[in-house]
Amino acid sequence: MNADTHPLPARRCLLRGALTSATALGAGLTVGAAPATAAPRPRHRPATPAQALRALAAGNARWRAFREEHPDETRAVRQELVAGQHPFAVVLGCIDSRVPPELVFDQGLGDLMTVRSAGEVLDEAVLGSVAYGVLELGIPLVLVLGHQSCGAVRATVEADESGEHLPGHIQYIADRIRPVIDRTRTGEARVDATIDANVRLVRDLVAAEPDLAARVRAGELAVVGARYELTDQRVHRVA
Template sequence: MASNRRAFLTATATVTATVTATATATAVGVLAAVSAPAAAGTAPDTAAAALDELLAGNRRYAAGRPRRPRDIARHRRRLAAGQHPFAVVLGCIDSRVVPELVFDQGLGDLLCIRTAGQVLDEAVLGSIQYGVAELRVPLVLVLGHERCGAVAATLDHLRSGTPVPGHLELLVAEIAPAARRTRALPGDWAEHTVRAHTAWVRDAIRADSAFAAASVVAARFDLDSGLVSLLP
């Protein structure tokens, strides 16, 4: 099942690459130009503003100057009537990479989907589509991170060739192609795999017409500095 899904997404990405190359390059250029952070209490309503707010919040987090949480009780009551998140973050389940903390956001700000190694499956894709199509979220950010356990397990499997137990097989099957593509590169194989896999997940989401209304970017979280950097 995993291989079929990956084959479909890869084929889709290939077919649409030529058509979307110019638009994608333009979108990335716009998103990378970070402007002033959103005013307090104002939810970003464009992809560029949403990315600005995420990166500004991350800088606050990394510097140890977070603004969240706000008055949670009052804010929770206000949110009970409806939610208006400004970004979907697809990240890893790693306990050190909590999107609301990493981006210094609060209740109602983010739709967070977390799987080991930010691996895609149909539930993840459906959850992203809910945010984009139903809640009109303008930005999807795929967040990888250094020293990812799912990546480490994949590399161990490729080195040893031992069978992968149980449900972990899906994770390894999804991450292994990025690991194989980067195996011959000089330097840290795990780091190359994290970056390649995170970028692949971004590209697979971009290639799916269900998410055409949103901008999709990829980023890497540094456990040591606490900073998030965008991936090309």
């Protein structure tokens, strides 16, 4: 794994320390602001990777059937969340406006921690954000969510075939997707297969991060690849 796809340990520790310090600072600013009160009991949350996966699957089934519950949007929930958050999954997805995780999994406030970048591409900030959810909030599931007709993957494949250099920082995205282009296929099949291959790449990179890998080995965390189909709104795992 090269330096472009796997962050340096020193930088990773620095980021994690900064996030932890920021959390402590935020808590410190509230000291003395109001009388001490017991924090409200958190709502029931999936506590294991398997439970979290089942909750997401159930929510996606409701979304597909147009039977959304729009959970956790009440006044009581909003007030409860002032005291803290207890999300049960990190969803690392694409920025595509057609694939908002809270909607496709029918979840509400405080349920998911979402991190989004074009093509689910990792950089230091994206990986640090995922790690923050797991290490600081104890989230048991990271779901890497690709999707049908991903524009970032298509742009990468087309630029690779034409030799075009993409404008601005878009080339950065393409450079990270290009290694998994499926060259055994052509046309739309190549784009589609590369979408799945990119999900696998990102899933494996996240799972290989040392602090997260330790939790995976302990059974406290699962890092799962999945894909959302625009045609029927179904989310399914990518093996």
